[in-house]
Amino acid sequence: MREFPVFGIARASFQLERVDYEAPESSGRQGGVQAGWPRWSAEWTLGTLTVDQSDEWEAMLTAQRKAQRLALARDVRRLYPRAYPNGFAGLTRAGGGAFDGSATSWSVTVDAEGDCHLTLSGLPASLALSRLDYVGFKWVSAGGTSGVYDRFTMVRLSSPVVASVGGVAIATVEPALPTPVPAGAIAYLDRPACLMKLVSDQTQIAETDRLMTIKGTKVSAIQVLLP
Known part of the structure; x- marks a missing residue:
């Protein structure tokens, strides 16, 4: 593409x-x-x-x-999170293994005020995410070629967060995740795109x-x- x-x-x-x-x-x-x-x-x-x-x-x-x-x-300002402008080389997941920028799993909740809270798992311990950092989502459309991502969107952090020692971060994001994003989409932090x-x-x-x-x-x- x-x-x-x-x-x-x-x-x-x-x-x-x-x-x-x-x-x-x-x-x-x-x-x-x-x-x-x-x-x-x-x-x-x-x-x-x-x-x-x-x-x-x-x-x-x-x-x-x-x-x-x-x-x-x-967004050319934030191809990677602000704290990691050159990417994630050398970082490892809290559970072990090289970190390639993607979360191993994710989930969302929306509170009574309408704020969307995105939980990312499988991150490096103490990974720092800043305001205006992006989280991308990519997936294969129905009828698409397996392994070839052809659907993309992204959300932006409205407050900073630091991942736990277990590699879990709960971030408040804008906009709320659109309904077209399927549960099997990949959440990632390296060069998010839409x-x-x-x-x-x-x-x-x-x-x-x-x-x-x-x-x-x-x-x-x-x-x-x-x-």
Whole structure:
């Protein structure tokens, strides 16, 4: 599956786009209700690029055929948890064995306030996760090829957490895990991604500059949730 490049980005925004309704009352109370699943939206402005990087970006954007095709997108600020910017080499699970970034199991609960609490097991002891770190979920769609992941989504931590000595972490995340995510999905921390399509009327490939690059190109994409 194609992936949006993560290099050459001068400015970036990666935020939740919510579909909510507000209901102000004469009493002064302000009500609100979710009308659809929140989706990640991304905006990137390309900065200084090599010619090869420029070519890769331009070829990628052209191959998306505007909003026809899916691609994997990531928040370039957090390809890995903040405490482990270079990945997890050398870390071992609390129960033994090399840690590859994936949890051995996971579960979710939602409290009375609507907060989603994600429990991850099989982590290294005392693994530190920070606010705005991501947890990705990947799985194979019904009818897909076994072992070839073609469905992706992710959630983001809203508070820090440290795994127990047994390698268990309970994190509060946004958004709540979407219902399409099956119980057999893999939860992982290394380069979490979600499926996105271009927002074609907000994506514009810049003119080629004197260095033969498309510096200044603006890219906009929105998450697609699939079962």
